[in-house]
Every structure is written in structure tokens, then in C-alpha cells.
Amino acid sequence: MYTLTNVTKTYRTSRTVTALDNVSLEIPDGQFLAVRGNTGGGKSTLLQMLGGLDRPTSGTVAVDGKDITTASESALTRFRATDVGIVFQGFNLVSTLTAAQNVEAGLVPLGVKAGERRERAIDALRDVGLSGREDHLPSELSGGQQQRVAIARALVKQPRIILADEPTGNLDEAMRDEVMALLEKEWERLGFTLVMVTHDSSVAGRAERQIRITSGHLA
Numbered sequence: 352m353y354t355l356t357n358v359t360k361t362y363r364t365s366r367t368v369t370a371l372d373n374v375s376l377e378i379p380d381g382q383f384l385a386v387r388g389n390t391g392g393g394k395s396t397l398l399q400m401l402g403g404l405d406r407p408t409s410g411t412v413a414v415d416g417k418d419i420t421t422a423s424e425s426a427l428t429r430f431r432a433t434d435v436g437i438v439f440q441g442f443n444l445v446s447t448l449t450a451a452q453n454v455e456a457g458l459v460p461l462g463v464k465a466g467e468r469r470e471r472a473i474d475a476l477r478d479v480g481l482s483g484r485e486d487h488l489p490s491e492l493s494g495g496q497q498q499r500v501a502i503a504r505a506l507v508k509q510p511r512i513i514l515a516d517e518p519t520g521n522l523d524e525a526m527r528d529e530v531m532a533l534l535e536k537e538w539e540r541l542g543f544t545l546v547m548v549t550h551d552s553s554v555a556g557r558a559e560r561q562i563r564i565t566s567g568h569l570a
């Protein structure tokens with residue numbers, strides 16, 4: 352269960368931008384939540400707060416009652432490594448690694464030994480429908496297949512939380528539907544909390560709940 356209380360995030364560069372302004376939000380375990388809103392509205396910033404990738408300027412982000420904003424760097428690293436899987440719009444695969452090696456990368460921070468990593472990567476690729484593609488490079492796979500590798504990389508560590516930032520944004524309609532069907536199937540099977548940023552109303556419509564963030568405010 353996530354409990355965000357009065358979360359504000361301000362970026363200070365040449366000017367000051369308030370990306371999130373006093374956002375309070377609860378996300379129950381296992382919920383599929385779609386996050387919509389205007390460009391620059393603060394959606395990706397919200398995901399960063401949820402993933403412990405950055406800390407708010409003020410306010411708290413609690414996971415099961417524990418405030419991650421004041422956690423030590425090592426506790427936060429552990430939280431990210433074990434509890435959170437992230438799927439990006441641009442897949443973010445390492446182009447010189449095979450599909451299986453990319454998936455294995457999700458297990459390296461957990462200290463899983465090489466043999467077990469390989470086995471679990473093969474299983475995870477099977478779960479996303481990519482058996483037989485283990486030794487393919489990303490450039491040898493379609494966009495939809497690359498996103499499926501990225502989903503396998505996020506899921507291989509069996510996280511409690513999946514954060515997806517426009518996961519279908521780079522895909523055509525057919526591949527979008529295929530990737531969404533896969534994410535939904537895995538969400539139903541594994542029961543993780545799924546928070547997905549999307550501009551696409553048909554994608555958002557598949558979520559259990561939708562929220563909208565406009566100019567840093569939760570609508």
C-alpha cells in the first residue's frame with residue numbers, strides 16, 4: 352500500500368519548476384492505476400517518487416507505512432532492486448546484450464548466481480511468449496518483442512510493484528494491444544501493483560482506476 356502525503360517536488364535549474372504540488376494519494380496493493388494528464392504535468396515525476404528513484408522536496412511517500420523518503424541510500428537501493436520493476440517507453444534494453452542477458456540484468460543487483468539467473472531469464476521470456484528468442488539481440492526483435500523483453504526484465508525478480516511510463520507509447524496499435532494484453536495477464540496472474548502513465552485513453556480505460564495530474568496537481 353502506497354500512501355503519499357502532501358508530496359511536492361521542485362526542480363531548481365535556471366528556473367524553478369514545481370513538478371508535483373502537494374499531492375496526496377493512496378494506492379492499495381495489487382491495484383492497476385492509470386496516470387493521465389497534460390504534457391509536463393508531473394506524471395513521470397510521480398513514478399520516480401513511487402519507485403524511490405528520487406526524493407520529494409517535501410512530503411512523504413510511505414510503502415506499507417514505512418516512509419521511503421527518509422530511508423537510507425542502501426535501504427532505497429534494496430527497495431528498488433527487490434520491490435520495483437520499471438518499464439519505459441523506449442524499452443531501455445542494452446543493445447549489445449541478448450534478450451536473456453537483458454532479462455538477467457534484473458537479477459544482478461539481487462546477487463543471484465549466473466546459472467540461476469539464466470534459468471529464471473529463460474522462464475521469464477517464456478512467460479512473455481518469447482521462447483526461442485533468448486539469444487536474439489534487441490535489434491533482431493520487433494518493437495513489441497523488445498517491450499516484452501523489458502517486461503520480462505521487470506518481472507523476473509517478482510517485484511510487488513511495476514511502474515510503467517508510457518509502455519505502449521512507441522508501438523503501433525497492434526503491438527500496443529499485444530503488450531497491454533500481456534501486462535494485464537501478468538498483473539492478474541501475479542497480483543503486483545501496476546502504476547501506468549499513459550496518454551492513450553484506450554490503454555487507461557483498461558485500468559481499475561484512473562487519476563489525472565495536471566500542472567503538478569492531482570485532479
Ligand SMILES: Nc1ncnc2c1ncn2[C@@H]1O[C@H](COP(=O)(O)OP(=O)(O)OP(=O)(O)O)[C@@H](O)[C@H]1O
Binds near residue numbers: 368390394
Ligand atoms: N530532472 C529535471 N530537472 C528539471 N526539471 C525537470 C526534471 N524532470 C522534470 N522536470 C520538469 O518537471 C515538470 C514535470 O515533468 P514530468 O516529466 O514529470 O512530466 P510528465 O507529465 O511526465 O510529462 P510528459 O507527459 O511530457 O512526459 C516539467 O515541467 C519538466 O520540465
